Amino acid sequence: MRENKNITVTEIARRLDLSRSTIDRVINERGNVAAATKEKVLKYIEKINYTPNRAARHLAKMTNYTIAISYYFPRKFAEKINQGIDEIYEELNHYGLNIIIRAAQSREEQLAQIKELAEQVDALILSAWDKPELITLINELVERGIPVATFNRDLPGSNRLFYFGCDYYQSGRLAGEIIAKMADPGKIAIIGDPEDRIAAQRITGFKDVLQKLNDFKLIGPWEITQNFNLTASLNKEVVEKVEEISLVNQDLTAVFVVNQTLKAVAEAINKLGKASQVKIIGYDLYQGTVKLIEADLVQAVICQQPFNQGYFPLKLLFEMLADQKDIQTEEYITKLEIVMKENLCYYDNYRGLS
Amino acid sequence: MRENKNITVTEIARRLDLSRSTIDRVINERGNVAAATKEKVLKYIEKINYTPNRAARHLAKMTNYTIAISYYFPRKFAEKINQGIDEIYEELNHYGLNIIIRAAQSREEQLAQIKELAEQVDALILSAWDKPELITLINELVERGIPVATFNRDLPGSNRLFYFGCDYYQSGRLAGEIIAKMADPGKIAIIGDPEDRIAAQRITGFKDVLQKLNDFKLIGPWEITQNFNLTASLNKEVVEKVEEISLVNQDLTAVFVVNQTLKAVAEAINKLGKASQVKIIGYDLYQGTVKLIEADLVQAVICQQPFNQGYFPLKLLFEMLADQKDIQTEEYITKLEIVMKENLCYYDNYRGLS
DNA sequence: TTGTAGGCGTTATCAC
DNA sequence: GTGATAACGCCTACAA
Numbered sequence: 001m002r003e004n005k006n007i008t009v010t011e012i013a014r015r016l017d018l019s020r021s022t023i024d025r026v027i028n029e030r031g032n033v034a035a036a037t038k039e040k041v042l043k044y045i046e047k048i049n050y051t052p053n054r055a056a057r058h059l060a061k062m063t064n065y066t067i068a069i070s071y072y073f074p075r076k077f078a079e080k081i082n083q084g085i086d087e088i089y090e091e092l093n094h095y096g097l098n099i100i101i102r103a104a105q106s107r108e109e110q111l112a113q114i115k116e117l118a119e120q121v122d123a124l125i126l127s128a129w130d131k132p133e134l135i136t137l138i139n140e141l142v143e144r145g146i147p148v149a150t151f152n153r154d155l156p157g158s159n160r161l162f163y164f165g166c167d168y169y170q171s172g173r174l175a176g177e178i179i180a181k182m183a184d185p186g187k188i189a190i191i192g193d194p195e196d197r198i199a200a201q202r203i204t205g206f207k208d209v210l211q212k213l214n215d216f217k218l219i220g221p222w223e224i225t226q227n228f229n230l231t232a233s234l235n236k237e238v239v240e241k242v243e244e245i246s247l248v249n250q251d252l253t254a255v256f257v258v259n260q261t262l263k264a265v266a267e268a269i270n271k272l273g274k275a276s277q278v279k280i281i282g283y284d285l286y287q288g289t290v291k292l293i294e295a296d297l298v299q300a301v302i303c304q305q306p307f308n309q310g311y312f313p314l315k316l317l318f319e320m321l322a323d324q325k326d327i328q329t330e331e332y333i334t335k336l337e338i339v340m341k342e343n344l345c346y347y348d349n350y351r352g353l354s
Numbered sequence: 355m356r357e358n359k360n361i362t363v364t365e366i367a368r369r370l371d372l373s374r375s376t377i378d379r380v381i382n383e384r385g386n387v388a389a390a391t392k393e394k395v396l397k398y399i400e401k402i403n404y405t406p407n408r409a410a411r412h413l414a415k416m417t418n419y420t421i422a423i424s425y426y427f428p429r430k431f432a433e434k435i436n437q438g439i440d441e442i443y444e445e446l447n448h449y450g451l452n453i454i455i456r457a458a459q460s461r462e463e464q465l466a467q468i469k470e471l472a473e474q475v476d477a478l479i480l481s482a483w484d485k486p487e488l489i490t491l492i493n494e495l496v497e498r499g500i501p502v503a504t505f506n507r508d509l510p511g512s513n514r515l516f517y518f519g520c521d522y523y524q525s526g527r528l529a530g531e532i533i534a535k536m537a538d539p540g541k542i543a544i545i546g547d548p549e550d551r552i553a554a555q556r557i558t559g560f561k562d563v564l565q566k567l568n569d570f571k572l573i574g575p576w577e578i579t580q581n582f583n584l585t586a587s588l589n590k591e592v593v594e595k596v597e598e599i600s601l602v603n604q605d606l607t608a609v610f611v612v613n614q615t616l617k618a619v620a621e622a623i624n625k626l627g628k629a630s631q632v633k634i635i636g637y638d639l640y641q642g643t644v645k646l647i648e649a650d651l652v653q654a655v656i657c658q659q660p661f662n663q664g665y666f667p668l669k670l671l672f673e674m675l676a677d678q679k680d681i682q683t684e685e686y687i688t689k690l691e692i693v694m695k696e697n698l699c700y701y702d703n704y705r706g707l708s
Numbered sequence: 709t710t711g712t713a714g715g716c717g718t719t720a721t722c723a724c
Numbered sequence: 725g726t727g728a729t730a731a732c733g734c735c736t737a738c739a740a
Contacts, residue, residue, distance in 0.1 A: 006418070008733055019711045024735070034709060042439040055412040056733035059716050094408040174696035181653060181694075182535045209696070253586040256503075299535060310708050332707060335700040340535075342528035342563070346689040353666050353686060362717055373727040378719070386725055410717035413732045 007048055016044060027052065036223075054323070058095045065321045066313055068117040069126040070109050071152070074260065076286050077306055078103055081152075084310025088318075097318050102287040107131070118146065123317045130197060147320070151313045152304075153198065164313045164332040166267075166304035168198045171336050172205025175256055175281050178300050178338065180213055183254035183279045189245050190220035191238075191265060192258025199258045202283075206256055218332035219249060224261055235264045242268035246278070257282040262289060266297040285339065290348045293341055303347060305334040361402055370398060383408065395648040408677070412449045419675045421668055422454040422481065425506070426464050428614065430640050431660055432457055435506075438664025442672075451672050463487070472500065477671045481506040481519075484551060488512075498683070505667045506658075507552065518686040520658035522552045525690050528560025529610055529635050532654050532692065534567055537608035537633045543599050544574035545592075545619055546612025551563035553612045555635075560610055572605060580614055589618045600632070611636040611653045616643060620651040639693065644702045647695055657701060659688040 013020045025033045026041040063321055089099050104110035107129050138148050138158040147161045154163040192199040210216050238261045242263040246252050258264050262282035269278050280298045292298040339347050367374045379387045380395040415639050443453050458464035461483050472495055492502050492512040501515045546553040564570050578592055592615045592648040600606050611619050616636035633653045646652040673679040693701050
């Protein structure tokens with residue numbers, strides 16, 4: 001049984017025969033309290049397990065914090081992030097949370113936006129590509145006392161307060177396990193850009209799981225540049241590349257797609273009539289992915305809780321600013337979720353909770 | 355950009371040249387307001403999109419609601435439920451939420467507990483087995499104005515306000531899909547008690563997915579009574595049954611375990627040296643399940659967000675009571691999550707968020 | 709070093 | 725019908 005004792009500062013003051021402000025001084029460490037008094041108050045507070053009433057505190061302080069979020073994501077992924085942002089805004093705007101969202105269309109635009117945002121916010125949350133210039137900027141902000149957190153993509157080398165997102169190495173391992181359990185013995189092609197830090201981590205994890213199994217031989221990775229706005233020509237390039245791979249490797253039984261070319265890859269395999277023979281695994285739900293899973297062209301996709309990635313960084317930072325809550329860890333690692341046909345309904349346009 | 359406008363009742367009163375009380379009467383529909391005045395106020399409120407400050411409201415109302423939770427679960431599952439309960443208590447106890455948890459050791463004990471709880475709470479949340487007596491009791495409570503919600507196990511035929519938990523039919527379908535993707539062609543044994551409503555739903559879903567595939571033949575279900583405290587003798591009974599099934603069906607390639615006998619089943623298959631040939635799928639993480647997955651004796655397990663099942667029913671009911679928020683649907687369906695070796699770390703002793 | 713007083717935005721009670 | 729006025733628990737001057 002958890003019960004609200006409802007003891008107030010006034011009540012404590014009455015019982016200890018002191019004034020409310022003295023209690024307040026002790027609680028909020030404002031100084032100017034006799035050692036003996038302080039001791040007495042602390043002891044009593046400890047004893048009755050007092051915690052200040054959040055509603056009253058917010059009301060009295062009338063704090064107002066503006067937190068900005070900057071990212072550069074594919075549309076469908078951004079939508080899910082935004083759902084999380086909307087939810088936490090709904091919960092906390094009455095306690096003084098203001099949010100600025102800046103969705104960039106390119107990496108360059110993003111850097112400019114962050115510079116601009118820095119002047120008008122109490123905290124910053126961003127998902128950005130590694131860039132020495134950006135790291136310097138972030139460290140400057142932190143120096144200036146503006147807390148910065150990263151989400152989805154961490155920024156190694158920077159002094160960001162914490163990272164909220166998935167473990168990409170582990171997500172590679174998970175993909176490896178799924179393929180090992182579903183694919184027939186044979187060759188597995190890896191599609192992705194190992195120049196990209198995150199893709200590289202995934203590929204490493206993937207290899208670590210599969211290389212010790214005798215059933216499979218890994219080929220690739222084939223570099224296909226990561227691009228959110230898959231153009232027709234790029235799409236064609238992917239299709240041709242996959243066709244070639246499949247032709248050269250007749251014993252191809254799986255494709256591991258690390259970037260956003262999942263749709264093109266699946267279409268190529270399907271066109272060759274090899275859909276039932278070649279298993280395809282990828283990441284995240286982008287435009288078109290849903291249909292591929294429904295059509296059994298893609299066996300599974302690994303997701304990383306985009307809703308939470310929008311929701312929690314804001315919550316954590318706001319509670320730090322407004323309630324002096326501590327950040328518990330510098331890495332909040334999100335769950336890796338396996339999405340297949342029969343649980344797809346919970347990930348695509350899911351209007352349920354969390 | 356989402357920004358806090360911070361318009362107060364006092365401000366509205368000033369602008370409309372009325373008193374705060376009048377504004378309050380309109381907002382909270384207390385009556386005694388001239389039609390014209392009311393109209394004017396409503397229009398203005400609509401225009402500026404006013405919503406009352408939650409902190410101030412909580413402070414002024416000083417509401418105090420006690421919500422009780424009653425369940426009867428295996429230990430490890432209950433632990434996860436409790437984590438969710440703790441979290442929401444942490445968040446809302448300052449706004450007047452008190453919680454009573456009653457974990458029963460048997461169905462009979464649970465019924466008695468619910469009767470007792472009914473006298474001292476503002477709302478009730480329960481996960482209980484179907485029982486005409488219980489349905490009558492619940493309906494009585496609802497009649498008396500005490501909202502009742504179900505979680506994990508719904509109570510069909512009752513007037514509960516909402517159900518929060520998973521779709522068991524769909525969880526059966528998902529198990530079917532996983533097995534279809536992982537198992538070699540052959541026979542699939544179903545272990546579970548079809549007398550139990552939930553097991554029956556899972557089995558139906560499972561069959562609906564697999565029966566149309568030619569690769570597999572379903573056998574069973576074998577009734578093994580559901581029991582949370584798997585005794586040594588029951589364990590032995592399961593092992594013997596599985597050995598027999600495996601012996602009679604040499605082309606057994608998968609076992610679908612609907613109840614808590616997962617560990618016994620896996621041990622039996624392992625003892626027969628058929629672990630690599632026979633894939634095993636089950637539900638939830640119980641004592642011992644983790645080790646089975648790590649040892650590749652169980653391929654995957656389907657989970658249903660136990661944390662959320664503890665967290666959200668309380669949140670929803672409290673916000674209904676304290677903030678007059680509406681319950682949006684009478685069925686909040688939780689995600690079905692696939693847990694395998696490489697994402698097991700996020701489900702077992704996971705100290706991350708959500 | 710300690711105490712007093714007023715206010716945050718809302719609700720509730722009373723008087724006009 | 726309407727308008728004062730006093731809470732709720734905490735914080736922040738300012739006074740003693």
